Structure formats: C-alpha cells, structure tokens
Amino acid sequence: MSMQVVIIVTGGIIILAILDFFLEPRVLRRILEKYPELQKIVDYFYREYNIKVCTLPRGIFTGALQDDEYEKIKKWLYALKQVIQYIPEEAKNYVNDITFSSSGRYQACASTRHIKVYLAPASGASGRSSRKYRTSSDKDKVHLKERRMFTWIHEFGHEWHRSKEGLAKNEEIKKNFDKAVTKYAKYMNYRENFADAFAMYVLMPDYLKNNFPQTYQWLKQNVYHGQEYDLEYPVPRSIRDDLTENY
Numbered sequence: 001m002s003m004q005v006v007i008i009v010t011g012g013i014i015i016l017a018i019l020d021f022f023l024e025p026r027v028l029r030r031i032l033e034k035y036p037e038l039q040k041i042v043d044y045f046y047r048e049y050n051i052k053v054c055t056l057p058r059g060i061f062t063g064a065l066q067d068d069e070y071e072k073i074k075k076w077l078y079a080l081k082q083v084i085q086y087i088p089e090e091a092k093n094y095v096n097d098i099t100f101s102s103s104g105r106y107q108a109c110a111s112t113r114h115i116k117v118y119l120a121p122a123s124g125a126s127g128r129s130s131r132k133y134r135t136s137s138d139k140d141k142v143h144l145k146e147r148r149m150f151t152w153i154h155e156f157g158h159e160w161h162r163s164k165e166g167l168a169k170n171e172e173i174k175k176n177f178d179k180a181v182t183k184y185a186k187y188m189n190y191r192e193n194f195a196d197a198f199a200m201y202v203l204m205p206d207y208l209k210n211n212f213p214q215t216y217q218w219l220k221q222n223v224y225h226g227q228e229y230d231l232e233y234p235v236p237r238s239i240r241d242d243l244t245e246n247y
C-alpha cells in the first residue's frame with residue numbers, strides 16, 4: 001500500500017481541512033515552482049517510497065512562503081527520509097497520510113491511519129496528564145534532527161500498535177510494556193511506552209538493551225524481525241537525558 005504525505009502549514013484544524021480538500025494541487029505547484037530544491041525532495045519520496053507529498057504552507061494567505069518556513073519543511077522532510085529507512089514495513093503500511101501543521105500543543109500525534117506533525121511545536125506538551133514530564137529544555141531540543149526522528153518513529157510505533165488492536169497480541173504488548181522506558185511514558189500509559197520503546201529500539205538501542213533487556217528482545221522478535229540498529233549518528237547525550245532524566 002502506498003503512503004500519502006500531506007504537508008499543511010495553517011493556523012487551525014478547520015481551515016486546514018478545507019484547504020486540504022480544495023486547494024492542495026494548486027498550492028503545491030506554486031511552492032514547488034518557487035523552491036526547486038523542495039521539488040527534488042518531493043520527487044525522491046515518490047520515486048523511492050511511492051509517497052505523495054503535498055504542501056499547504058501558511059504562505060497561501062500572503063502569496064509567498066517565508067524562507068524560514070521553507071527551511072523547516074525541508075528539515076522535517078530530511079528527518080522523515082531517514083526515519084523511513086528504519087521502521088518496519090508494516091508500520092508504514094498502516095499510515096494513510098501525514099500532515100505537517102504550524103502550531104499545536106504537541107510535537108506530533110497519531111490518530112487512526114493519520115499522523116500529524118507540528119513544525120513549530122509548543123514548549124513541551126501542555127496536556128493535563130503530560131504537564132508533569134515537561135522540561136525547560138524541550139523548546140530548544142525539539143527541532144534537533146534526532147529529536148524529530150524520535151518523534152516520527154514514536155508515531156509510526158502507534159500505527160504498528162494500532163494494527164494489532166483487538167488481537168490477542170495486545171495483551172502481550174500490555175504485559176511487555178508495563179515498565180516505563182522514558183519519563184513521558186511513566187506519566188502516560190503503556191501505549192505511549194510502547195511507542196517510545198519502538199523509537200528507542202532504533203535510535204537508542206544500547207540504552208534500551210542495557211536497561212530494559214526484555215523489552216528490547218520482545219521488539220526484536222515481534223516487531224523488527226530480528227533487525228538490530230547501530231546508527232552512525234546515535235542520539236546525543238542531551239536528548240537521551242531529556243527523555244530519561246528524573247525518571
């Protein structure tokens with residue numbers, strides 16, 4: 001199954017949905033004409049992964065995309081490009097589309113067959129239950145490449161998990177992910193813990209293996225088909241600490 005990636009930069013969900021429906025092809029064409037480098041990345045996704053990329057930046061209202069917005073989109077696309085190399089096939093297959101938005105309370109979220117990623121996320125999450133794990137450094141680190149990759153893989157992890165809902169395996173997931181691997185997961189639930197461990201398996205394999213060997217082995221056998229990762233550029237210490245400190 002092919003995956004569609006939709007990039008939208010707007011102020012709100014209602015506007016976003018309308019633009020998505022009526023203006024997408026025209027807006028995309030305009031952006032790509034102005035930024036040939038972006039066109040190259042879009043072509044790459046289509047050629048390599050059969051992923052369709054659509055852009056709907058804020059510039060629709062002013063007639064031009066600001067340079068910093070363009071840079072953000074480009075950076076996010078490069079991070080996505082790297083992430084897609086690492087996640088298991090079936091996790092990709094359950095995603096129908098990916099939306100980029102300009103504002104939001106979270107870094108990213110996933111609902112059924114849909115992933116939403118914020119280009120300018122708030123400083124940490126501000127949800128009721130998530131306030132407890134917020135750190136002062138979140139704002140600076142959230143745009144780092146490795147942090148973006150972690151978030152992406154985390155959301156694909158939700159998609160993998162969702163694909164197993166209702167199956168006997170779900171009880172098995174509950175059982176194997178009751179020990180929180182990050183402080184975020186500690187204050188949330190086993191679903192968030194699964195998604196964080198799913199991302200950690202790829203980006204922080206040594207940490208997961210050393211501290212949660214059972215979780216690591218379960219993911220290796222049941223999710224990653226025995227594939228193990230030893231990335232050339234592992235997650236920096238600062239991000240690792242950010243995910244796990246005071247835990």
Ligand SMILES: [Zn+2]
Binds near residue numbers: 192195
């Ligand atoms: Zn999550």
